[in-house]
Amino acid sequence: MNFDTLYYQNQYTKEFDADLISCEQKEDHYETILSQTAFYPEGGGQPADHGTLNGVEVYDVQLEDGKEVHYTKEPVEGPSVHGAIDWKRRLDLMQQHTADHIFAGLVHDQYGYDNVGFQIGDVVRMDFDGKLTDEQVRELEIEANKVVWRDEPVEAQYPTPDELEVMDFRSKKALKGQVRIMNIPDVDVCACCGTHVSHTGEVGLIRILSCTKHKKGVRVLMLAGDRALNYDLAISDQNHEVSVLLSAEPQHTASAVKDLLDQNKKLQARIDEIKFSELEKQIESIPEGQNISILFADNLDRSMMSKLADEIIDNRHAKAAAIFAKNPKDTAYMIISSEVNLRDISKELNQKLNGRGGGRPDVIQGMVQADEETIRQTLEELFA
Numbered sequence: 001m002n003f004d005t006l007y008y009q010n011q012y013t014k015e016f017d018a019d020l021i022s023c024e025q026k027e028d029h030y031e032t033i034l035s036q037t038a039f040y041p042e043g044g045g046q047p048a049d050h051g052t053l054n055g056v057e058v059y060d061v062q063l064e065d066g067k068e069v070h071y072t073k074e075p076v077e078g079p080s081v082h083g084a085i086d087w088k089r090r091l092d093l094m095q096q097h098t099a100d101h102i103f104a105g106l107v108h109d110q111y112g113y114d115n116v117g118f119q120i121g122d123v124v125r126m127d128f129d130g131k132l133t134d135e136q137v138r139e140l141e142i143e144a145n146k147v148v149w150r151d152e153p154v155e156a157q158y159p160t161p162d163e164l165e166v167m168d169f170r171s172k173k174a175l176k177g178q179v180r181i182m183n184i185p186d187v188d189v190c191a192c193c194g195t196h197v198s199h200t201g202e203v204g205l206i207r208i209l210s211c212t213k214h215k216k217g218v219r220v221l222m223l224a225g226d227r228a229l230n231y232d233l234a235i236s237d238q239n240h241e242v243s244v245l246l247s248a249e250p251q252h253t254a255s256a257v258k259d260l261l262d263q264n265k266k267l268q269a270r271i272d273e274i275k276f277s278e279l280e281k282q283i284e285s286i287p288e289g290q291n292i293s294i295l296f297a298d299n300l301d302r303s304m305m306s307k308l309a310d311e312i313i314d315n316r317h318a319k320a321a322a323i324f325a326k327n328p329k330d331t332a333y334m335i336i337s338s339e340v341n342l343r344d345i346s347k348e349l350n351q352k353l354n355g356r357g358g359g360r361p362d363v364i365q366g367m368v369q370a371d372e373e374t375i376r377q378t379l380e381e382l383f384a
C-alpha cells in the first residue's frame with residue numbers, strides 16, 4: 001500500500017496540480033492516471049471521491065495495479081492537470097467513516113465484538129460478530145456522541161513492524177507491508193486505509209437508525225454529520241405534524257396515536273354490531289331448510305362473513321350457507337356446510353364464476369367475478 005499520496009499526506013487537500021501520465025479511451029469512458037492525486041479511490045467500505053480534472057467531471061476512482069485510475073466521460077488533456085475534489089461529498093464520507101471508528105471502537109472496547117462488515121452507502125452499515133440489545137445500542141449512541149463533543153484528535157500513524165507487534169488494534173483482515181493505524185485516544189485504534197476528519201468534533205452528530213439480528217451478531221445502521229441532522233429534522237417535522245393533528249405534546253405523540261387506534265377499534269366493533277343486526281333481519285327472511293342459502297352484502301371482513309354463515313346454518317337450518325361480500329373490483333365469498341363436501345364443488349364454482357380460492361371440505365373461500373343473478377343461479381344448480 002502506497003501511503004505517499006496527497007489524500008494520505010493531507011486528508012484535507014481539496015485542490016492540487018499534477019502531470020498527466022495517461023488518458024485512455026475505453027468503450028464509453030476515459031481512464032486517466034496522474035503523477036499524483038488527492039482523489040481517494042473506492043476501498044475499505046468508503047466510496048470513491050468525485051470532483052473534476054481540468055473541469056472534466058470525475059465520477060469514479062479505482063485503485064488498479066497500485067495506481068489511482070480516474071474515470072471520466074470526456075477526455076482529460078495535459079500536460080498539466082488541475083484537480084478539484086467534490087468537498088461536500090468527501091467531508092460527508094470522512095464524517096461517516098470517523099463515526100464508524102468511534103462506534104465500532106466503543107463496541108470493541110465494551111463488548112469485545114469485531115466490526116466484520118462496513119459499507120458507506122445511503123446509510124452507514126456496520127456488522128458486528130456479537131449481539132447487542134436496543135438498550136446497549138442506545139447507551140453506545142450516547143457515548144459515541146460524547147466522544148464527538150470531546151473533540152478528540154483522529155491521527156494516522158505508520159508503526160514499524162516491531163511497534164505493530166506489540167500494538168493492540170482492530171483490523172478486518174490480515175495485513176501485509178506498511179500498516180496505517182487510525183488512532184482516537186481512549187476510543188479506538190484501527191488499521192484503516194480510509195480518509196478521516198482530524199478531530200471527532202467535526203463528525204457533528206451520530207444517530208443510530210436500527211440494530212437488527214444479522215448472522216451470529218447484529219447489523220447496525222448509522223448516520224453522521226449533515227446526514228444525521230437532516231434525518232433528525234425530517235423525523236422531527238413528521239412528529240410535529242402528528243402532534244398538531246392530534247393536539248398532543250410533541251413528547252407524547254405515540255400515546256396519542258395509541259389512544260386513537262384504540263378508539264378506532266371500538267368504533268369498528270360498534271359498526272360491525274350494527275351491520276350484523278341489520279343483516280340478521282335479512283337472514284330471518286330466508287326460507288328454512290334450503291340446500292343453499294345465499295346472502296349478499298357490501299364490504300365484509302372474514303370474521304363477519306364467518307359469523308353470518310354460522311347464523312344462517314343455525315337459524316335457517318340450511319344445508320349450506322354462502323356469504324358474498326361485494327368489493328369495488330370483485331366479490332369475496334365464503335361457503336360453509338357440514339353436510340356437503342365443498343371441496344368437490346369448489347373447482348366448478350371458480351370455473352363458472354371466474355373465481356379463485358378453495359379450502360376444506362366444510363369451508364371454502366375466495367373471490368369471484370360475476371353478477372348477483374349469475375352467482376345465485378350457479379349456486380342453486382351446484383347445490384340442487
Ligand SMILES: [Zn+2]
Nearest residue numbers: 191192193194
Ligand atoms: Zn476505517
